[in-house]
Structure formats: C-alpha cells, structure tokens
Amino acid sequence: MTVKHEAHDRSRDLQVNPVFSREPLRVPRYQLPAGEMEPATAYQVVHDELMLDGNARQNLATFVSTWAEPEARRLMDECAEKNMIDKDEYPQTAELEARCVHMLAHLWHAEDPRHAMGCSTTGSSEAAMLGGLALKRRWQHRRRAEGRPTDRPNLVMGSNVQICWEKFADYFEVEPRYVPMEGDHFHLTPDRAVEWCDENTIGVVAVLGSTFDGSYEPVADICAALDDLQARTGVDVPVHVDGASGAMIAPFLDLDLRWDFRLPRVASINTSGHKYGLVMPGVGWALWRDREALPDDLVFHVNYLGGDMPTFALNFSRPGAQVVAQYYNFLRLGFDGYRRVQQTCRDVATRLSGEIARLGPFELITDGSDIPVFAFRVRDGERRFSVFDVSAALRERGWQAPAYTFPENRTDLAVLRVVVRVDFSHDLADLLLEDLRRALSRLETQDAPRRGAEAGGFAHGAETRNPRRPGRR
Numbered sequence: 001m002t003v004k005h006e007a008h009d010r011s012r013d014l015q016v017n018p019v020f021s022r023e024p025l026r027v028p029r030y031q032l033p034a035g036e037m038e039p040a041t042a043y044q045v046v047h048d049e050l051m052l053d054g055n056a057r058q059n060l061a062t063f064v065s066t067w068a069e070p071e072a073r074r075l076m077d078e079c080a081e082k083n084m085i086d087k088d089e090y091p092q093t094a095e096l097e098a099r100c101v102h103m104l105a106h107l108w109h110a111e112d113p114r115h116a117m118g119c120s121t122t123g124s125s126e127a128a129m130l131g132g133l134a135l136k137r138r139w140q141h142r143r144r145a146e147g148r149p150t151d152r153p154n155l156v157m158g159s160n161v162q163i164c165w166e167k168f169a170d171y172f173e174v175e176p177r178y179v180p181m182e183g184d185h186f187h188l189t190p191d192r193a194v195e196w197c198d199e200n201t202i203g204v205v206a207v208l209g210s211t212f213d214g215s216y217e218p219v220a221d222i223c224a225a226l227d228d229l230q231a232r233t234g235v236d237v238p239v240h241v242d243g244a245s246g247a248m249i250a251p252f253l254d255l256d257l258r259w260d261f262r263l264p265r266v267a268s269i270n271t272s273g274h275k276y277g278l279v280m281p282g283v284g285w286a287l288w289r290d291r292e293a294l295p296d297d298l299v300f301h302v303n304y305l306g307g308d309m310p311t312f313a314l315n316f317s318r319p320g321a322q323v324v325a326q327y328y329n330f331l332r333l334g335f336d337g338y339r340r341v342q343q344t345c346r347d348v349a350t351r352l353s354g355e356i357a358r359l360g361p362f363e364l365i366t367d368g369s370d371i372p373v374f375a376f377r378v379r380d381g382e383r384r385f386s387v388f389d390v391s392a393a394l395r396e397r398g399w400q401a402p403a404y405t406f407p408e409n410r411t412d413l414a415v416l417r418v419v420v421r422v423d424f425s426h427d428l429a430d431l432l433l434e435d436l437r438r439a440l441s442r443l444e445t446q447d448a449p450r451r452g453a454e455a456g457g458f459a460h461g462a463e464t465r466n467p468r469r470p471g472r473r
C-alpha cells in the first residue's frame with residue numbers, strides 16, 4: 001500500500017547532483033518524470049537513495065535470507081526473466097520445481113514421496129493460504145457428503161501464529177480460534193488445542209518455530225490429543241504444520257522429533273525457502289501428504305507442452321529465479337551441508353543467548369535450541385530501562401533488534417528477539433555483545449525507562465494484532 005501524495009510539491013522533488021549537468025537538476029519524487037534521463041544518472045539517483053536502507057546483515061529481526069553464495073546469485077541473474085507460470089517456455093525450471101517438491105517430500109517423510117503433492121509459492125504466507133484452503137475445501141466436501149451445513153468453518157491455532165493465519169481466516173472467511181497464551185505457555189498445547197475443536201473445525205495449525213520466541217509446538221502430542229478426540233467423539237481434525245522456519249531445521253538437527261508426515265494426522269506442511277532454506281526472498285513451499293489431502297477441485301490444469309500441468313497458486317506470474325536457487329542450494333549443500341549450516345546457527349544462537357543471560361539484567365524466554373531464534377526479557381525488578389530502550393540503543397550501532405509485547409493474556413510480557421541466520425557468525429555475535437554491554441552501561445544510569453511499547457517497537461511478523469480480531473470464542 002502506498003502513501004497518497006495529493007498535490008505535487010516542488011520542494012519535495014529530488015535534486016540531482018550537478019555533476020550530471022546534462023540532466024535536469026530536479027526530478028519529481030511522486031510523479032512520473034516528463035522525459036528520459038541517462039541510465040547512469042537514474043542508477044545513481046536510485047542507488048544513492050537506497051543507501052539509507054538498513055544493513056541487512058545487522059538485521060536481527062528478519063528470518064529471511066540476507067546472504068547467498070555468488071554462484072546462487074549468478075544463477076538468479078541468469079534466470080531473472082523466467083516466469084514460473086510459463087511451463088511451456090521454461091520446462092526445465094518447472095522440472096527443477098518438481099524435483100525440489102520431491103526432495104522436500106522425502107525430507108519430511110511422506111509415505112510415498114512420488115505421490116506427495118506440492119508446489120512452490122512466494123513464501124510461507126501464500127503457502128499457508130493454500131494449506132488453509134485445502135483444509136477448508138476438504139471439510140466442506142465431507143460435510144456436504146454427510147448432509148450437514150458448511151457455513152461456519154473454524155480454524156484452531158495458538159495466539160502466537162504469524163499474521164498470515166489471521167489473513168487467511170479473514171480473507172477466506174473462516175472463524176479464527178486463537179487459543180490464548182496462559183502463564184508461561186507461550187504456544188499451543190495439546191489439551192488447549194482439543195478444547196477449542198468441534199465438528200466445524202477444518203484443522204489445527206501447529207507451528208514449528210514460533211515467530212514470537214522460536215519454540216517448537218509439540219506437533220506429535222497435538223496429533224495424539226486429536227486422535228483421542230476422534231476416538232471419543234468421532235470428530236476428525238487434520239493438522240497443518242507451519243514449518244516456515246522449523247521445517248528446514250528439524251529434519252537436519254532433530255532427527256528423532258516426530259512432527260512431519262510420519263504422523264498420519266499431518267495433512268500438509270509449509271516452509272519458507274527464503275528462511276532456513278537459505279534462498280534470497282521470495283520462495284516458499286506447500287506440500288500435502290497425498291492426493292486425498294489436496295482436493296482436486298482446487299487444482300487448475302494448464303496446458304503444458306500439449307500435456308497437462310496441474311497448478312495451485314494465488315499468483316499467476318511469479319519469478320522462477322528463487323526456485324532455481326533453491327534447487328542449487330539442495331544440490332550444493334546436500335543433507336550434510338544443510339546440517340552443518342543449521343547446527344552452526346544453533347550453536348551461535350545458544351552461545352549468544354547464554355552470554356546475554358549472564359549479563360545480569362536479562363532473563364531468557366527461549367535459548368535458540370529449537371529454531372536458532374531466541375527471545376529475552378528484562379528481569380522483574382529492573383526499573384531503569386525497558387526492552388524498547390535496549391532496542392533503540394542497539395539501533396544506534398546499526399543493529400535492528402525487535403522489541404514487542406506478547407499477545408492476549410501475556411501483553412504484560414515485553415521481549416527482544418534475535419534471529420540467527422547463516423551470515424551471523426560467532427564473530428558478529430561477539431560484536432553485538434560488546435555493543436549490548438556498552439548500551440547497558442549507559443542505560444543503567446537512567447532512573448526510569450524512556451520508551452514503552454507505544455514508542456514503536458517493531459516485531460517483524462509478530463505484530464500486535466488487528467484490533468478486529470476476536471480474542472476468544
């Protein structure tokens with residue numbers, strides 16, 4: 001969404017440096033310039049303006065890749081013009097997408113990886129929409145076959161879900177049932193999930209790697225509780241695993257953790273290729289355990305080299321370069337390479353969280369031993385500064401460390417979060433620690449916090465909710 005600029009105000013024009021004296025010295029900022037300019041001038045104007053963007057490597061907020069190997073970048077350049085939907089024109093790009101789906105189906109233990117269904121998307125948000133739509137459509141089919149009404153579908157999830165699930169519920173008219181946080185439970189628990197299910201529940205979303213604190217939700221226990229619900233009441237509720245981050249961590253580091261298609265109740269899984277899949281934005285993946293989990297009437301069939309190519313997507317045109325880069329990463333790193341990268345991220349995260357805990361004023365909510373993301377708060381009794389003060393102080397050194405409050409029932413809890421990505425080394429972690437120590441020595445001289453949540457802490461996906469969102473049933 002863009003800001004409206006009502007009238008053209010000449011004082012807001014861009015002033016082009018006179019070194020480009022062949023060019024007009026002013027160009028309008030919010031209107032299409034009347035004429036052309038030299039490519040070098042246009043490049044410099046845009047380039048200069050972008051210098052003010054933050055330094056991505058110091059962004060501790062984002063889960064999305066901020067680094068890629070030169071070879072991956074080269075391939076992306078070579079594929080810049082490729083449109084993912086043009087299966088006719090770019091059949092090999094389509095083939096690489098299919099191979100990635102197979103590899104993920106294998107990694108996530110689909111019973112028969114060749115028959116798992118899946119596709120690439122623009123990210124986990126689109127993948128979540130597709131996963132949610134499949135749950136809704138399956139539920140509608142079942143209800144219609146039973147001669148029952150289909151007008152009140154609901155989706156059960158923890159109040160810690162990422163905003164994409166709120167969007168899904170809103171855009172596709174499904175009642176969202178956000179199970180509130182309770183005490184020190186910051187994500188969905190099996191007993192609470194079951195409590196909120198009924199015959200109109202299209203599914204339960206279990207998050208592998210909560211956006212708020214990086215913790216894994218207990219997917220196997222949630223499935224077991226739903227098995228029990230079915231045995232007791234006949235209500236059969238499938239599970240979608242939002243593995244935006246965790247579905248590319250757990251398969252490499254937590255081999256015994258059962259969270260994927262090994263659990264028969266898990267119908268579908270999404271991940272962001274552009275998070276711990278290690279691709280630049282934006283690519284995501286959505287997979288269904290088998291054909292039954294993805295109703296055929298949601299799939300559009302396009303003509304592909306005279307054959308039939310099924311597609312399930314919200315977009316039509318979409319860049320193919322990220323899919324190619326995903327395939328490159330899969331080839332380049334293999335299982336062992338991904339394992340080493342993710343283990344290093346986890347090592348950096350757990351060491352850094354340990355050091356932060358030892359500084360004194362902070363208490364860890366999580367330590368980065370699920371996905372390499374951890375959250376920490378200011379200890380009770382620390383009255384000189386807030387997490388929002390810490391976030392602002394780190395910003396002075398270029399670090400973007402989001403500070404935010406937890407959702408309903410725990411809005412009293414304000415935290416800072418650190419996302420450790422592949423390009424955040426032990427060395428950078430030490431530099432962050434030094435800056436944090438320096439900031440603390442100043443903040444500890446304050447007599448009271450200067451900033452609260454209203455000062456505009458940022459959350460990056462863990463935003464305060466839409467006020468329209470019903471918090472309870």
Ligand SMILES: Cc1ncc(COP(=O)(O)O)c(C=O)c1O
Nearest residue numbers: 063123124125162211244272461
């Ligand atoms: C758990 C979870 N789900 C979904 C998303 C949305 O992912 P994307 O940015 O790929 O659309 C995020 C993003 O942080 C997330 O953490």
